[in-house]
Amino acid sequence: MGLDMYLYLEDNETKEFIEYSYYRKFNALQGYFVDNFSLENCGKVEIEIETVSRLYILLNEIRYNPEKAEVLLPVYKGPFFGSYEYDKIYHNHINQAASDFYHAKFINYNRFTLYYTSNW
Template identity: 70%
Template structure:
């Protein structure tokens, strides 16, 4: 049991779902989406190019200014949400997500929708 988060693509023609990225207990990213979009458990957010760019900029700013992590993307409390430290695990999530959101900027949005969802 724990916080699982996904980015997934949905083919606009076939409705086929393709897992794009997976995060386990990255509570800070969950906090971003809960605070911005007030999503419930298992809720989903359709990601626009603007949202992707916003998240990418935050993640990238933290990569180069790690001491600002608690200000830019603070940890988020919840049931089974993992660690609240700004240590190695937090920053490995940041690095992975920064790469994923960077590449998400190049998704063909004429063919796919990209969503964020979570479950705990």
């Protein structure tokens, strides 16, 4: 059990789903989507390019100013959601997500739709 989170693409032509990224117990990112999109367990959110850009900027701000983590992207508590510390694990998640959202800026959004989903 635990928090599993995915970014995936839907090919608008073939309707095929492609896993783009996976996170395990990155509760701060889950909190972002719950707070900003009222995401429920097993729900999905379409992520538009504006959200990708906003998240990339936010994640980079934390990468270069780790002392701002608690204010900019606080941990989010839930059942089996992992660590609530701003430690190496938290910052590893931040680095991975920053890379993923950087590359997501170059997705062809005319052909693909990007989604976020999670379950616990």
